[in-house]
Amino acid sequence: METFRNDRLKDRFGNKKITISDVAEALSVSKTTVSRAISGKGRISEDTRQKVLAYIEENDYKPNVIAKGLAQKKTYNIALVIPGDCNLVDIPFFQNSMQGICEEASAHDYDVMLVTTTGNSSANLERMIANNKVDGVILSRSMIKDRNVDLLKAQNIPFVLMGTSRDQNILQVDNDHRTGCSEMVSFLLRNKDAGIGLIGGSKNYVVNRTRKQGYEDAFKIAAIEPNQSLIFENCDRSDKIESAVIKLIQGKVSSIVCMDDVVCSVVLQVLAEKNILVPGQIQVVSFYDSALLKNSRPPVTSLVFDDRALGARTCRILLQYIQGEEVEGRTLLGYKLVIRESTEGGWYV
Amino acid sequence: METFRNDRLKDRFGNKKITISDVAEALSVSKTTVSRAISGKGRISEDTRQKVLAYIEENDYKPNVIAKGLAQKKTYNIALVIPGDCNLVDIPFFQNSMQGICEEASAHDYDVMLVTTTGNSSANLERMIANNKVDGVILSRSMIKDRNVDLLKAQNIPFVLMGTSRDQNILQVDNDHRTGCSEMVSFLLRNKDAGIGLIGGSKNYVVNRTRKQGYEDAFKIAAIEPNQSLIFENCDRSDKIESAVIKLIQGKVSSIVCMDDVVCSVVLQVLAEKNILVPGQIQVVSFYDSALLKNSRPPVTSLVFDDRALGARTCRILLQYIQGEEVEGRTLLGYKLVIRESTEGGWYV
DNA sequence: CTGAAAGCGCTTACAG
DNA sequence: CTGAAAGCGCTTACAG
Numbered sequence: 001m002e003t004f005r006n007d008r009l010k011d012r013f014g015n016k017k018i019t020i021s022d023v024a025e026a027l028s029v030s031k032t033t034v035s036r037a038i039s040g041k042g043r044i045s046e047d048t049r050q051k052v053l054a055y056i057e058e059n060d061y062k063p064n065v066i067a068k069g070l071a072q073k074k075t076y077n078i079a080l081v082i083p084g085d086c087n088l089v090d091i092p093f094f095q096n097s098m099q100g101i102c103e104e105a106s107a108h109d110y111d112v113m114l115v116t117t118t119g120n121s122s123a124n125l126e127r128m129i130a131n132n133k134v135d136g137v138i139l140s141r142s143m144i145k146d147r148n149v150d151l152l153k154a155q156n157i158p159f160v161l162m163g164t165s166r167d168q169n170i171l172q173v174d175n176d177h178r179t180g181c182s183e184m185v186s187f188l189l190r191n192k193d194a195g196i197g198l199i200g201g202s203k204n205y206v207v208n209r210t211r212k213q214g215y216e217d218a219f220k221i222a223a224i225e226p227n228q229s230l231i232f233e234n235c236d237r238s239d240k241i242e243s244a245v246i247k248l249i250q251g252k253v254s255s256i257v258c259m260d261d262v263v264c265s266v267v268l269q270v271l272a273e274k275n276i277l278v279p280g281q282i283q284v285v286s287f288y289d290s291a292l293l294k295n296s297r298p299p300v301t302s303l304v305f306d307d308r309a310l311g312a313r314t315c316r317i318l319l320q321y322i323q324g325e326e327v328e329g330r331t332l333l334g335y336k337l338v339i340r341e342s343t344e345g346g347w348y349v
Numbered sequence: 350m351e352t353f354r355n356d357r358l359k360d361r362f363g364n365k366k367i368t369i370s371d372v373a374e375a376l377s378v379s380k381t382t383v384s385r386a387i388s389g390k391g392r393i394s395e396d397t398r399q400k401v402l403a404y405i406e407e408n409d410y411k412p413n414v415i416a417k418g419l420a421q422k423k424t425y426n427i428a429l430v431i432p433g434d435c436n437l438v439d440i441p442f443f444q445n446s447m448q449g450i451c452e453e454a455s456a457h458d459y460d461v462m463l464v465t466t467t468g469n470s471s472a473n474l475e476r477m478i479a480n481n482k483v484d485g486v487i488l489s490r491s492m493i494k495d496r497n498v499d500l501l502k503a504q505n506i507p508f509v510l511m512g513t514s515r516d517q518n519i520l521q522v523d524n525d526h527r528t529g530c531s532e533m534v535s536f537l538l539r540n541k542d543a544g545i546g547l548i549g550g551s552k553n554y555v556v557n558r559t560r561k562q563g564y565e566d567a568f569k570i571a572a573i574e575p576n577q578s579l580i581f582e583n584c585d586r587s588d589k590i591e592s593a594v595i596k597l598i599q600g601k602v603s604s605i606v607c608m609d610d611v612v613c614s615v616v617l618q619v620l621a622e623k624n625i626l627v628p629g630q631i632q633v634v635s636f637y638d639s640a641l642l643k644n645s646r647p648p649v650t651s652l653v654f655d656d657r658a659l660g661a662r663t664c665r666i667l668l669q670y671i672q673g674e675e676v677e678g679r680t681l682l683g684y685k686l687v688i689r690e691s692t693e694g695g696w697y698v
Numbered sequence: 699c700t701g702a703a704a705g706c707g708c709t710t711a712c713a714g
Numbered sequence: 715c716t717g718a719a720a721g722c723g724c725t726t727a728c729a730g
Contacts, residue, residue, distance in 0.1 A: 002517070002677075002678040002679075003675050003676060003677055003678060004520055004670065004675070004676055004677075004678055005670075005673065005674070005675045005676075006507055006670050006671060006672075006673050017481070019706095019707055019708085020707065020708060021707075021708095029716080029717085030716065030717045030718075031707090031708080031709090031717090032709085032710080032716070032717055032718080033715090033716060033717075035708070035709060035710085036709095036710095036715095036716090039709085041709090041710085042710085042715090042716095043715055043716085044715065044716080045715055045716090048715085048716085062479040062480065062481075063707080063708070064480075064481050064706090064707050064708065065480040065481060065482060065708095066415060066418060066419055066424060066481055066482070066706095066707080066708090067419055067706070067707035067708040067709090067722090068707075068708050068709075069415060069708085069722090070415055070416055070419055070706090070707080070708070070709090070721095070722045070723070070724090071707080071708045071709040071710080071721075071722050072708085072709065072710095072722080073722070075415060077462075077482075080463065084447075084448040084451070085448075091440050091441060091444050091640075092440060094444070095440050095443070095444075098433075098463065098465065099433040099434075099465045099467075102433070102463055102464065102465045102473065103465070106473055106476060109480075111462050111463075111477060111480070111482055112462065112463045113426075113460050113461065113462055113463070114429065114447065114451055114460075114461045114462070114463045115451065116447065116448045116451045116452070118448075124451065124455055127455060128460060130411040131411065131413075131414040131458075131460070132366070132411075132413050132414060132415055133414060133415070133426075133460055158355055168351070171353055238643070238644045262644075265644065266644050269644070269646060272621065273646070291440075292641075294587075295587045295611075295614065295615050295618070297618060297622070321353065321354075321355050322355060323355075324354065324355050325354070326352045326353070326354045327352060327353055327354075328351075328352055328353075329351040329352060329353055330351075368722095368723055368724085369723065369724060370723075370724095378700080378701085379700065379701045379702075380701090380723090380724080380725090381700070381701055381702080381725085381726080382699090382700060382701075384724070384725060384726085385699095385700090385725095385726095388725085390725090390726085391699090391700095391726085392699055392700085393699065393700080394699055394700090397699085397700085412723080412724070413722090413723050413724065414724095415722095415723080415724090416706090416722070416723035416724040416725090417723075417724050417725075418706090418724085419705095419706045419707070419708090419722090419723080419724070419725090420705075420706050420723080420724045420725040420726080421706080421724085421725065421726095422706070
């Protein structure tokens with residue numbers, strides 16, 4: 001078996017990069033001048049500025065961000081905290097928002113450090129902060145009780161939550177799940193048929209509670225009392241979902257609202273096995289539309305959110321905050337209600 | 350709407366951190382001594398060493414890794430490159446391996462920077478490298494032609510591929526897909542029934558080609574000629590998968606081998622719609638077992654890999670390489686063949 | 699065993 | 715408008 005050894009250690013000077021001193025020397029100006037030409041700070045004649053910029057461009061000089069950071073007591077890094085043990089339904093969300101975050105960060109010459117947290121330990125985040133490696137932190141979709149929040153507050157580190165919290169003192173950016181869910185349930189309620197079941201995942205996730213509020217809002221708007229026996233929360237395993245579906249079938253509901261796509265895919269399977277037609281006998285909708293449902297049969301009516309935009313927006317707000325700009329305490333992003341076959345049954349029209 | 354402004358900018362000294370100078374001064378020793386006590390490099394009396402360590406412990410001093418890095422021309426960061434636009438089936442893989450990478454990196458006091466690449470552009474990686482922000486790079490599951498590899502080679506940046514490449518000159522760590530797939534197909538071939546269909550995703554992914562080789566290996570071992578008309582590659586959309594399944598049903602195969610879980614979930618759906626019993630009429634196996642299939646009915650026989658261990662191992666090898674240690678050119682990690690209901694049909698026994 | 703000094707590659711008062 | 719100098723918080727020859 002062939003082995004490798006890093007030979008770069010020996011000829012360190014093989015790929016030596018050009019520094020600000022080199023530029024200064026070549027141009028017979030001071031490092032100060034070069035620095036000013038680049039940063040745009042401080043007075044400098046347009047002439048020398050152009051001269052420096054031209055030289056830099058031509059010789060492909062890239063300032064060392066680490067050194068710059070040291071001098072400015074900045075790192076030009078932010079941390080993204082994601083749960084290492086999240087469940088399937090959240091994964092596409094993280095994937096997409098991550099990309100939005102990275103793009104936005106890049107655009108402002110920031111980089112993103114990844115922190116995974118397992119269970120309720122914030123050891124990794126603690127280490128990252130102790131090491132001074134980041135200027136701020138993005139927390140993703142949080143649990144009801146989040147230790148990371150406490151840590152960040154105690155250390156006075158700028159952070160924003162990509163998600164929703166009841167804590168008014170923390171910056172938050174989220175998709176408008178509540179309004180979206182309300183609108184979707186209102187759509188189902190348009191004929192005043194209150195036989196709408198709800199199946200949701202763990203109540204430990206704030207987002208599930210928010211969605212439930214949207215469901216309730218819709219009933220309030222329609223001035224209809226929701227039937228509590230049709231609501232099944234904390235269905236975090238497929239057997240729980242299955243038994244919920246069976247009860248809803250027995251209850252002869254006309255629709256089943258799934259709080260997320262994992263729930264939805266199990267619901268569809270169970271309905272298929274029981275030979276219940278969708279939407280013929282029961283309509284199905286999902287509060288979240290991910291790639292998971294892409295191949296579902298039938299395609300299901302769902303709320304769609306732009307997670308990538310969410311990530312980008314969250315990142316931008318953190319960066320603004322870090323730079324001392326004033327930012328909104330809470331930002332809510334839009335949604336789209338997409339009607340698909342799973343609610344196209346015409347029997348109720 | 351309430352707004353926020355970062356007040357930390359004003360009282361910078363509010364949360365000033367203790368530096369090596371503070372420690373040195375407090376102990377009436379030089380910074381050199383403190384540095385040596387911490388790093389363990391250079392001669393130092395056990396006495397002073399303990400004294401320094403005790404003080405540090407007590408006063409919670411954490412060296413500034415950025416400054417340390419500047420002095421050593423290191424960053425203590427590695428970059429993880431993941432495709433921003435990967436398809437669903439890869440997401441759980443990234444999620445799990447990511448965690449392994451982060452844990453291993455943490456254990457060696459390294460941190461992980463996230464780089465997402467879209468399409469075939471390596472602009473983000475280029476920026477990260479130009480900015481000197483990382484000591485090395487982990488590339489994840491690559492396409493047949495990967496521009497990042499060219500970039501990294503040209504710049505002479507240490508990197509390892511978490512995946513497989515035919516290029517013998519790049520460090521690679523991967524699950525042993527080939528042997529695993531071979532063993533699974535051998536299991537199906539144990540009764541010399543060659544009616545085994547294969548449905549796979551895009552051939553642009555190296556991993557899909559590797560899996561196919563495993564399939565072929567098994568036939569070779571059994572001295573049976575595979576029937577080319579039962580092999581369907583490049584099924585990257587569900588309609589392609591569906592038509593492949595239909596042809597396989599017409600071909601009266603006894604088994605369908607799915608190259609990944611997305612393929613598998615579509616296959617199961619189509620079989621259910623066509624009222625084909627699994628495993629009664631057709632057995633189904635998948636080459637990769639992710640959370641995606643967790644709720645499948647019936648549970649499917651599959652290869653299971655430890656992606657988290659893969660990530661950790663990949664990270665370790667990169668770190669060793671960066672430090673100048675000798676490492677294996679290629680490392681292959683094990684797998685487990687898990688027999689589940691989808692192949693438990695007794696008709697062929 | 700220990701320390702003064704130079705240096706990593708930048709920025710930024712301060713002085714001119 | 716420009717530059718010398720000090721400084722960010724470390725490390726590391728070099729000398730003692």
